[in-house]
Amino acid sequence: MNKNNLEIYLDADNCPVRNVLDRIGDKWSVLVILLLGDADTLRFNEIHKYIGTISQKMLTVTLKKLEADDLIHREVYPQIPPKVEYNLTERGQSLLPNLKNLVSWANDHMMEMKK
Amino acid sequence: MNKNNLEIYLDADNCPVRNVLDRIGDKWSVLVILLLGDADTLRFNEIHKYIGTISQKMLTVTLKKLEADDLIHREVYPQIPPKVEYNLTERGQSLLPNLKNLVSWANDHMMEMKK
DNA sequence: AATATTAATTACCTTAAGGTAAGTGTCTTA
DNA sequence: TAAGACACTTACCTTAAGGTAATTAATATT
Numbered sequence: 533m534n535k536n537n538l539e540i541y542l543d544a545d546n547c548p549v550r551n552v553l554d555r556i557g558d559k560w561s562v563l564v565i566l567l568l569g570d571a572d573t574l575r576f577n578e579i580h581k582y583i584g585t586i587s588q589k590m591l592t593v594t595l596k597k598l599e600a601d602d603l604i605h606r607e608v609y610p611q612i613p614p615k616v617e618y619n620l621t622e623r624g625q626s627l628l629p630n631l632k633n634l635v636s637w638a639n640d641h642m643m644e645m646k647k
Numbered sequence: 648m649n650k651n652n653l654e655i656y657l658d659a660d661n662c663p664v665r666n667v668l669d670r671i672g673d674k675w676s677v678l679v680i681l682l683l684g685d686a687d688t689l690r691f692n693e694i695h696k697y698i699g700t701i702s703q704k705m706l707t708v709t710l711k712k713l714e715a716d717d718l719i720h721r722e723v724y725p726q727i728p729p730k731v732e733y734n735l736t737e738r739g740q741s742l743l744p745n746l747k748n749l750v751s752w753a754n755d756h757m758m759e760m761k762k
Numbered sequence: 763a764a765t766a767t768t769a770a771t772t773a774c775c776t777t778a779a780g781g782t783a784a785g786t787g788t789c790t791t792a
Numbered sequence: 793t794a795a796g797a798c799a800c801t802t803a804c805c806t807t808a809a810g811g812t813a814a815t816t817a818a819t820a821t822t
Contacts, residue, residue, distance in 0.1 A: 537685045538697065540750070541678060548753030549677050549746075555760075557672040559810075562664050563656060570652045576769050582653065587811060592770055601760050612819045613768035623756055630748050631664075635655070637745050638663030641738055645670075645716050674780075691799055702781060707800060727789045728798040 555601055560586055560594040562631055569628045573619040670716055675701055675709040677746055683719060684743045688734040
């Protein structure tokens with residue numbers, strides 16, 4: 533057994549698995565990142581309409597968390613009615629391939645898993 | 648914007664992102680998979696000791712879910728006291744690289760993120 | 763005047779995740 | 793005879809995630 537890997541996974545306070553899942557393991561974060569990865573730039577209501585089933589509250593909460601982690605950038609246009617645009621940061625872009633790999637793994641294997 | 652990808656991500660009832668996160672997006676699943684990926688075969692109490700902070704209850708719940716999704720295999724030895732060994736299935740093995748990529752992304756980026 | 767628009771915010775509620783602590787069965791060992 | 797090992801199971805409780813619905817500010821449109 534590889535002690536190095538074990539130490540990395542299990543170092544309780546500094547566990548990368550925990551850190552990453554605590555941030556994007558919620559119901560909506562990954563979806564928003566993938567969406568912005570494809571769409572480049574989207575306004576609040578555009579994301580809201582695309583996802584369809586997300587509540588306004590959870591969309592703002594999700595966007596704020598992603599912004600706090602520097603995964604998305606938020607650009608406010610000082611006009612009325614308000615206009616706010618979102619797009620991925622460099623860090624968000626760097627996460628994208630990992631998520632897309634997960635998606636394609638899911639497409640390959642999820643069908644066979646019974647509900 | 649790529650309509651194909653969007654349709655894949657957003658198809659509410661059949662969304663691969665949701666499917667995969669619903670199954671391994673919980674607090675312990677990924678950790679257990681990574682552990683079994685390194686250790687090959689582990690008994691219940693070995694996993695319990697390695698992770699340290701997981702409760703017995705959550706370990707059994709986690710293992711049962713992973714087994715139901717055919718991500719880990721459970722081998723019972725009919726002896727007393729009981730002996731049960733766990734290891735990754737082929738499907739679990741196929742997920743492993745994706746998770747390791749996520750871990751290494753986390754190692755590269757999580758330090759910079761403030762708590 | 764009244765209504766629509768946009769991106770939130772707030773109060774309230776429900777559900778689910780996960781923790782603690784105790785108990786189970788069967789055998790072995792001190 | 794009592795305790796220990798092992799892999800759970802059960803009852804109970806707390807916390808957090810996420811949902812609904814109403815409200816906001818400032819302006820343009822009808």
